[in-house]
Amino acid sequence: MGDPFVPSTYRVHTRDIECEVLAWFAELTHIPPNEYWGYVTNGGTEGNIYGLFLARELFPNGLVYYSEAAHYSVPKTLRVLNMKHIMIKSQQNGETDYQDLYETIRIHRDVPPIIFANIGTTMTEAADDVIRIRTLLQELAIPESYIHCDAALSGMVLPFADSAPTYDFRAGIDSISISGHKFIGSPIPCGVVLAKRRYVDRIARSIEYVGTLDTTLSGSRNGITPLFLWYAIRTIGLDGFRGEVARCVANAQHAVEKLKQIGIHAWRNPFAITVVFPRPPRSVVEKWQIATDHEQAHIVVSPSVTKQQLDELIEDIAVAQEGHIQDGAKASAKTRGTKG
Numbered sequence: 001m002g003d004p005f006v007p008s009t010y011r012v013h014t015r016d017i018e019c020e021v022l023a024w025f026a027e028l029t030h031i032p033p034n035e036y037w038g039y040v041t042n043g044g045t046e047g048n049i050y051g052l053f054l055a056r057e058l059f060p061n062g063l064v065y066y067s068e069a070a071h072y073s074v075p076k077t078l079r080v081l082n083m084k085h086i087m088i089k090s091q092q093n094g095e096t097d098y099q100d101l102y103e104t105i106r107i108h109r110d111v112p113p114i115i116f117a118n119i120g121t122t123m124t125e126a127a128d129d130v131i132r133i134r135t136l137l138q139e140l141a142i143p144e145s146y147i148h149c150d151a152a153l154s155g156m157v158l159p160f161a162d163s164a165p166t167y168d169f170r171a172g173i174d175s176i177s178i179s180g181h182k183f184i185g186s187p188i189p190c191g192v193v194l195a196k197r198r199y200v201d202r203i204a205r206s207i208e209y210v211g212t213l214d215t216t217l218s219g220s221r222n223g224i225t226p227l228f229l230w231y232a233i234r235t236i237g238l239d240g241f242r243g244e245v246a247r248c249v250a251n252a253q254h255a256v257e258k259l260k261q262i263g264i265h266a267w268r269n270p271f272a273i274t275v276v277f278p279r280p281p282r283s284v285v286e287k288w289q290i291a292t293d294h295e296q297a298h299i300v301v302s303p304s305v306t307k308q309q310l311d312e313l314i315e316d317i318a319v320a321q322e323g324h325i326q327d328g329a330k331a332s333a334k335t336r337g338t339k340g
Contacts, residue, residue, distance in 0.1 A: 001220050003204070003213040004039050018226035024233050025192045028159050029168040029176055036169075037201075038194035039216050040180070040226045044152030045073045047177025047193035049081070050217055051148035052116070054175055054199045056083055058146060059112040065101060066116035069094040069126065071150060074116060083114070093269055094118075094126030102136050109140060115147040119167045119176075120154030123293050125274035125300075127154055130171040149176040152191070153300070154272075156183035160238075160245040161271045174199065180225065183244075183302060184232050190225035244303045248273040252301040255310045262318045273301045281320040288313050 001010050004018045018040050026036045041047045048071070055062060064085035066074050078085045086104055089097040096118070105113050117128040130147065137145050149167060151158075155178035158164040168176065175195035180186045204213045236244070252268055255275045259266035266277040279297045284290065290297050299305075299313070 003215045005037070006213045012223075014223045014226045017230045021226050021229045021233065022192065022194070025178065026194060029155075029178075029194060031169040031194065031196075035197055036194050037197040037215070038192060040221070040229065041177070041191045041193050042218070042222065043181065043189040044150065044177050044179040044191045045071070045077070046217060047152075047191050048074065048116075048148065048150050049077050050193045051175035051177060051195065052077055052081055052083065052114070053217070054195055054203065055114040055146040055148060056081055057203050058199055059114060059144065062112040062114040062146065063108055064114045064116055065104065067096040067118060067121075067128070069096075069121040069123070070116060070118055071122050071152070074150075084111075090121075091126075094121040094124035095269075096128045096133075098129070098132060098136060101133070102140070105136070105142070106140055109142065112144045112146070113137065113142060115145065117147055117149045117167075117173070119149045119151035119158065120272070120274075123274075123291070123296060123298055124269055124276050125154060125272035126269050127158065127165060127167060127271070129165060130167045130173060131165075134172045146175075147173045149173050151176055152179040153182045153274075155179070156241065157245055157248075157273060158271060160242040161249065164271050180229050182300075184229065185302070185304065186225060186228040186232070188222065188225050188228065190222065190229065192229070245273075248301050248303060248305075251305065251307050251310060254307060255299065255301060255314065258311065258314045259317070262314065262321070264317065264321075275299050275301060280317050284313075284316050284320050287316065 002008055004015050004022065021040060022038045026033065064078055064083050065088050066085065067088045067090045069090040088104060089100040091097050115133055117130055117133060119127045155176065158167060177193050178191055180190035180192060200215055204215045252273045252275050256266045256268055259277055264277050266275055268275050276296060276298045279292050279295050280290065285292060290299065
């Protein structure tokens with residue numbers, strides 16, 4: 001219950017383990033030990049809610065800017081928090097349209113901007129350029145702002161990829177949410193949220209009933225998920241995660257190339273382990289539980305996905321595609337015969 005860094009009258013807990021996990025993620029995202037606060041959440045969405053909650057408390061009249069490629073929970077969160085917001089257009093790859101963002105903020109220069117940045121969008125794993133966004137705010141002479149990063153998936157990919165863009169606290173962000181059940185693979189949904197401590201101090205309330213500070217969103221929290229994350233980072237380690245990221249990226253590129261060989265227009269964003277391609281036939285979608293959005297589909301090549309699985313999936317797509325072409329040819333021939 002309550003703040004991970006503050007003792008409580010309730011002594012059945014995993015706070016010490018949780019603090020070790022948070023310290024590991026703080027180092028990963030480059031924020032000094034004395035400047036951060038955080039906790040292990042129920043998942044990426046709770047971390048996003050927390051980041052926006054801090055932003056609202058800091059700037060009650062702030063205006064949230066989020067792209068149309070943001071996670072589906074973002075508009076819902078903004079309704080729950082009753083925050084004013086504007087949706088920004090996305091580029092074809094899922095990245096924020098910076099020109100639209102610039103012009104929209106310029107129109108509302110009198111209101112503190114709260115930027116909801118995507119570090120790995122849901123469908124295409126596009127990462128917004130945080131440094132470019134910071135530069136944009138400087139060009140507009142914006143005196144006060146807040147940047148929250150939704151790094152649910154890519155927060156565990158980009159730190160281990162060579163030459164990856166800077167998106168974390170070095171780039172001037174204020175809070176970040178990273179998932180624990182996506183790349184890391186916790187069997188119970190969880191995540192980590194980190195924020196600048198001085199912002200959290202503004203909302204802290206002392207609760208005599210539990211003898212600690214009320215700084216989290218929930219009351220009682222899951223004490224087991226910090227153990228899962230602690231075990232993963234202890235047994236896999238930085239070098240292990242670097243190796244897993246390299247393997248996943250290689251497998252994702254393998255999938256792109258194999259799909260192209262059968263005539264499927266597949267692609268992925270730089271550093272991404274998400275492979276994007278046109279929506280396959282229904283039989284493939286149902287068998288492989290493919291995530292789709294209108295005519296777009298994707299597969300996320302996480303550490304548990306093998307090259308053999310990818311090859312089997314692509315073979316199924318090829319067979320289904322051939323069957324679809326044959327069915328179309330038969331229907332066309334039947335139509336011609338009827339007309340004759």
